[in-house]
Amino acid sequence: MNLFGIPMDEEGIKYASIGRLKRQHNPALIYTIPSFHNPTGTLMSERRRKQLSEDCQKASLPIIEDDVYGDLWFEQPPPKPLKANDKQGSVLYIGSVSKTFSPGLRIGWIVGPEPVVINRLADIKMQTDYGSSSISQFLVNKWLKNGYEEDLTLVRSELKCRRDYMIEILNTYFSNIVTWNIPSGGFYIWLKITPSISNRKLFEKALQEGILLNPGNIYDKDDHTHLRLSYSYATLDQIKKGLKRISELIIEMM
Structure with missing residues (x-):
């Protein structure tokens, strides 16, 4: 194929x-x-x-x-x-x-x-x-x-809160080093890293810190500037700590 x-x-x-x-x-x-x-x-x-x-x-x-x-x-x-x-x-x-x-x-x-x-x-x-x-x-x-619509309402509300929280963290730590669009649903935020750094090295450094990244080249072999973030699973504390550390790694690599 x-x-x-x-x-x-x-x-x-x-x-x-x-x-x-x-x-x-x-x-x-x-x-x-x-x-x-x-x-x-x-x-x-x-x-x-x-x-x-x-x-x-x-x-x-x-x-x-x-x-x-x-x-x-x-x-x-x-x-x-x-x-x-x-x-x-x-x-x-x-x-x-x-x-x-x-x-x-x-x-x-x-x-x-x-x-x-x-x-x-x-x-x-x-x-x-x-x-x-x-x-x-x-x-x-x-x-x-029985319960489908009620459960979906709760899931949507929780995901929206998580999205908003992640956007807040991005505004705090990433405003000068990445750009992003705000999704109107789903699980993911697609970041574009503006400094010229190696996505592979960022992936390896983050992995050493216990953070698993999804870089753009997973989805397109020629994409070396994007990261996929998910707000669906990690706790809010994990989201904050993980993103803060990722921002520090990007700045260190600039």
Whole structure:
């Protein structure tokens, strides 16, 4: 499998690049996370979603739409999924409870054309792991029917507080050495380090301090200026201590 990245901006995938990529690489499909993208946290605009769908239909390019973060919005819901306007059955929509309910529950769903695609995927799933746990599916079914919206409200509130706290720490310790966008949902903040330093050396120095970083070259081999930060798991104290130390390491390396 050969993977090729598509350029992005603050609105999401740059759809104008699709024609060029189609000519150069003849891709089989496009994989995208329109809502609160991992790692950038970007929310694809409604205009961009519409144009992306139209361009992919013209190019006969199927889309895999990964929407595992779509329910984790803070101020307002994201635009409708690409699948909502799929008239040709060319979008395969993926959802999951691993981000909203419990990371240990590897339960998700796929919306796509029947019977060919869904039946084939169900067959592959069964051959791979004999199907998901019946108990896990039962728990998720109960949760979706009773308590889903209430729990999501709590999760969104907690994540928003954590995002705001991380932004506060960034403003305190990083204002002169990195830039960032404020995500409107999801788990991640995408930092751009403005001084010219080695991301690899920063990664190694942070690891020696017990801090595991996600540098940009994990996601794009040519990206040596970004870091992905997550506010979803660490405690507030860990966030503060970790970020303060990272800022000190960057300054030491300047």
